[in-house]
Amino acid sequence: MKIRIAIITALETHKVRHPVLRKGRPLASCAMDGDNKKSTVHWGAYLEHTLVGVVSLFSTPEHLDTQPNCKQIRGMAVLKNYRNKGIGKALILCLENHAQKTTTAYLWMNARKRSIAFYEDLGYCKKGSFFEIEPIGTHGYLYKFLN
Numbered sequence: 001m002k003i004r005i006a007i008i009t010a011l012e013t014h015k016v017r018h019p020v021l022r023k024g025r026p027l028a029s030c031a032m033d034g035d036n037k038k039s040t041v042h043w044g045a046y047l048e049h050t051l052v053g054v055v056s057l058f059s060t061p062e063h064l065d066t067q068p069n070c071k072q073i074r075g076m077a078v079l080k081n082y083r084n085k086g087i088g089k090a091l092i093l094c095l096e097n098h099a100q101k102t103t104t105a106y107l108w109m110n111a112r113k114r115s116i117a118f119y120e121d122l123g124y125c126k127k128g129s130f131f132e133i134e135p136i137g138t139h140g141y142l143y144k145f146l147n
């Protein structure tokens with residue numbers, strides 16, 4: 001099935017963030033600081049007319065290095081029944097394409113431990129030790145320099 005990726009609003013991301021990233025928690029917990037800033041971009045992946053995956057790019061200064069022109073990836077999620085179909089990869093490639101066009105040189109994120117191999121396949125590198133983000137769980141810091 002053909003994946004269509006479009007820019008969506010912060011509120012629309014909640015349809016996927018909630019069941020995947022904030023399961024069992026209030027809908028309001030889906031909101032992230034800076035979601036509605038002008039510099040923040042949200043993408044949604046559609047199969048037919050169903051929103052099945054989301055990812056967001058924030059212009060948050062990263063906290064381990066002092067990298068110029070850096071942006072933070074957050075809220076990456078694909079609905080359970082739609083995983084391993086290339087949707088997550090398509091979202092990240094779309095985000096990276098946008099980042100390159102807007103002269104972003106460095107992408108970073110705090111990634112859930114279980115998803116790190118997914119990002120490593122896409123060229124992201126882990127730095128530092130694992131750490132806990134309560135109540136979500138163990139995370140690692142990942143980064144990628146863009147050409």
Ligand SMILES: CC(C)(COP(=O)(O)OP(=O)(O)OC[C@H]1O[C@@H](n2cnc3c(N)ncnc32)[C@H](O)[C@@H]1OP(=O)(O)O)[C@@H](O)C(=O)NCCC(=O)NCCS
Pocket residue numbers: 020021075076077078079082083084085086087088089090110111112114115116117118121
């Ligand atoms: C991580 C996640 C976004 C991946 O999305 P997806 O649509 O299933 O990923 P894709 O189908 O695009 O996978 C691309 C490649 O990564 C691999 N992959 C996917 N998830 C993986 C994982 N958790 N660990 C290792 N490899 C993974 C796929 O097998 C595929 O490999 P291939 O190109 O050799 O076939 C999805 O599993 C998810 O939403 N997980 C729960 C929420 C989460 O952890 N989000 C990340 C927060 S930091």
